[in-house]
Structures are given as C-alpha cells and as structure tokens.
Amino acid sequence: MAMPARRGRGAAMTRPTLSIVILTWNSRPLLEGCLAALPAATTPLAVETIVVDNGSGDDTGAFLARHPELVVTRNARNRGVAPARNQGLRLARGEFLAFLDVDTVAAPGAFAALVGELRASPDVGLVGPKLVGSDGTLQYSCRRFPTLLDKLLRRLPERWGRSVAEDVELRAWDHASVRDVDYVIGACQVMRRAALDEVGLLDERIFYGPEDVDLCLRMQRAGWRVRYVPYAVVAHLERRVTRKLLSMLTLRHAHGLGYFFWKHRYLLTRPTIAVARRAA
Template sequence: MTPPASASAAANAVRIVPFGTESPDLSVVVVTYNVRDLLEACLASFCASAGPLTVEVCVVDNASIDGSADLVRARFPQAALIGCATNRGYAYANNLALRQARGRHVLLLNPDTVLPPKALRTLVGILDGDPTLGAVGPKLVRPDGSLDLACRRSFPTPEIALYRMLGLSHRCPRSRRFARYNLTYRDPDQPAEVDAVVGACMAIRGAALRQVGLLDERFFMYGEDLDLAYRLKQAGWRVRYDPSVVVLHMKGASSRQASLRARRAFFAAMLRFHRKHYWHQHSSLVNVLVVTGVALWGALSLARIAATRVLRRR
C-alpha cells in the first residue's frame, strides 16, 4: 500500500501485516463488486488510518468485471486478495476472509465507505474498553450529510415490520412506537445500545464471532448483519451505536447496478429473517400475514422499479 508521506506520519500510522499470518488488533474485510473507483477511495482512507494498531486487510472481489482486482494488486499490494469466480453473495464472500482472519477484532467494511483517520483506533478502543460488547457501529452519513438510517436499528419483529410496510415509520419519525426500526426518535449524536448496526461498517469482537459463528450464507444480500446481531444478543453480547466515529457512506453503489435483483434479495432476506428467528414465536395466522404482507410489498416495489425503467427508455 502507498506509504505515509513522512517519518512522523509513519510513526502514527497503522501497521499493516500480511493477512492470516500474525495476531493483529484488527482484521478488516472488504467485499467488493464492480465499484473500482469507490474501492480505491475506501482503501486509500484505510491507508491513512492513525495508529498505534496492527491491522490485516483482505479484499474479496465478488466476480467484478471492472478491474477491481487489478487495482488492489497494483495499488494496495499489502492487502490480501481473494477472487470469486461467481458472485455467491455478500455473506459467502465475507466468510471466505473471516475463516482466515487472525485479529482480536474484525471490521466488516463496504467499499463505498470512507473512513476518517481515527476510525479504526476508536472502534478498537470502544471494544477493548467494554468486554460486554459484541459489536459496535459508527454513525454513517450520506454524501449530502444526512444520516444513513440503517446505522442503528431495532430487529424487524412483525409489529415493527408492519409499521415500516405501512409507511408509519416514515410519516411519524419521532414516534417511539412507529419509528422503532430506524430509531429516528433518538438523537443520532448520542451513543446508545441498539439491536443492530449495519454491516457496511461493523466492528465485531473476535471472541464473540467465534462463539456465535460466521455470517449466515443463506442471506445473499441484506439481512446477514441483522442475523449476526440477533445471534450476538441471544448469546448475551451487547451491540452499541457510537457516533464518536463518523463514516461517509455512498450507500447502495453496488446494489444500484442491479436494483431489481437487489430489491428481490431485500424482500427474500426479510422473509428469511422472520422464518429463522420469529416463525416459531408466532401463530400460523401471524406468519401467513407476514409472508403475504412482504410479498405484496415486494411486488409493488418491483413494479415501481420496472415502470421507472420503462419510462426512462421513452
């Protein structure tokens, strides 16, 4: 990777070690899919991270055709590179690297993020400072400065999912009842214990990950971070949202390339999460209503996307 510009910068920079060979403070895993320019910016921000930390990094290229793998080899040679012949999903790709990771903690990082210099050090410090934490996530902001609402969430129980499907969470963002999914009634600049943070930038305690297991590869895209957080909470670990770190998120860059496929994956993930964690807790009637509701919501969403594409061709 490009070395720091001065001896002073080098002294304060993270020390990057070969992936899977030592026991560093942090293992960083970046799964990329056809976002070469964003990946370059992400890895450049990683290289500028402040120490003192030892870090290993692995980029998993999910069958990109835009030269992403060549970029990593040429510009960031200290990053391990795993190339996938086919795109088998976000969870599958992450797990390829996680099985080799040796860090005390792990950071799942999207290629469409840009880290501030002290992000890695701060996230590791938060986990080191509270042994009850299984995971921590930063505040994520969009390019326009708005909050990425996914950075702090409650689990999508049937009730909470219903409020979201009906649009009540959007219409009543200050309601403690209707806005529980994205917690928009809370101050985004205050740290809080939450159900889940987003996998776009999620720091996980290594011991906790080893206890609950890797990402569930049945989630192709979306939902795997919620599922991991659910398993962490079930095992007694806490999950924290901490806005002392603010990360830029160019949200959805990879998924926008195939929005119909991405939306199908989103609704499939919703159903899978319910079946895995809530199906046995509810009556057959509730389960039928959930499946029907998600199916209708998905059909309407996909119809809107298809109609928009038709209009754009005219």
C-alpha cells in the same frame, strides 16, 4: 469457485490487532477511495486489510494486483454478501474483526475509536459507528429489530409510513451519545473475535440482507451487547444501481427477510432480549 487467496506483504509478521474485510463487486473507483482512507482511520492499530472480489468484471483485478500489501481472494462469480464476507473472515488473523462496505470512507481515527470501545467494554461483542452521507447528513444506522408489520407499513406513502420509520430508526434520539441498540447495519461493524467464535459466521442462506441483523440478534442471545459509537464516523456514499439490479436485490432481500423471521420464530412482535452482563 474461489481462487486461492493472496496473502499481503508482511503477513507472516505479528498478529494484527484488527482485520478489515471489504467486499467488492465491479466497484474499483469506490474501492480505491475506501482503501485510501484506512491508514488515517486505523492509526495506531496494526491492521490487515482483506479484499474479497466477488466476481468483478471491471478493472478491479488489475487494481488489486498493484497493491501487494492487501490480502486478496477472488471469486469467479458473485456469491452474495454473507458467503463472501465469510471467506474474508476465514482468512482474518486479527484480535478484532470488521466488515466495511466498499462505498464508505472512514474518518480519521474511526477504527481506533471502535476498537477502543470494545477494549473498554468486555461485555460488548459488536460496535458500529455513526454513518453520514457524502454531505455529512446523519444516516440512521442503528435500529430496533424489524417486524413483518414494520416492513409492510414502510412500503406505504411517507405520511403513513413515517411514524414506523421514526420508531424503528430511533429518530427521536439525537444519535450523539453511546448507546446499546438492537443492531447496527452492516456497512461498518467491528466485533471481537471471541464473540464471533461463540455465535459462528454469517448465515450463508442469506444472500443479501438481513445478515447484519441476524448476526446482532445471535450475539445478544449469546449474552453480548451491541453498541452504537457516534464518536467514530464513517461516510456511507450513495451507489448508483441499475433498475434490473435493484429489482434482483429487492427480491433477494425479501427472501432473506422471510428466512430471517422463520429462523428466529417471530413476525409481529419484536424479540425482547435481556443481555446479562459478562464478567470482565
């Protein structure tokens, strides 16, 4: 059950350019760092920040109470990624919409750059930044659509699974140039409202992954391009999880992946999509 949303201070003002949806669960320290980086990352955009607390049992509630500028909605239990992010989308008023993981720190100008790319390219529906680790190491965040064979081979020891990973994660490319890709991972995605309105919200039958792949595939089938934008940079930190939680998430992800393949009617052959250029 979701508690009534709290509108941020100034919510009745002019419509924001960008709405950022952040999902959190027992991650107050990470949430604090994520939010602290947003002013520099979004200037000069008019922004509303929406935090969906997905049933946290830590001091997240008290922290959010000290930030009346945020739009906040809280769940009594963890509803999963797609349902909770959709809650945030339903509250969003922006012309552009973003998902941002709580374990991220956006670099100065990152969101301004992503919105700028969308404004300059009317046929692009969704963009993602370059993700780096806490030490600045590149994370392979834009990829080819997965197949069942990819997933199975990547479970093998590295010397056998490495070539599959290199292919799926486009590792032969330096990730230093703007490029249209199959999908960008959901740690940070920015999309135009018109594209989301056309394809619909996240599929709530996917609790944890691959809702981000599904969204990008649906956008491309509707004629929208998906683009990787490396001059926007977001640090994606490593979160520690318990073995029990990791096992649960692995099972949820496997279930979601099976549903994804069933939904899109493919297993071993990657979908090929020729996206027609939209009129400006």
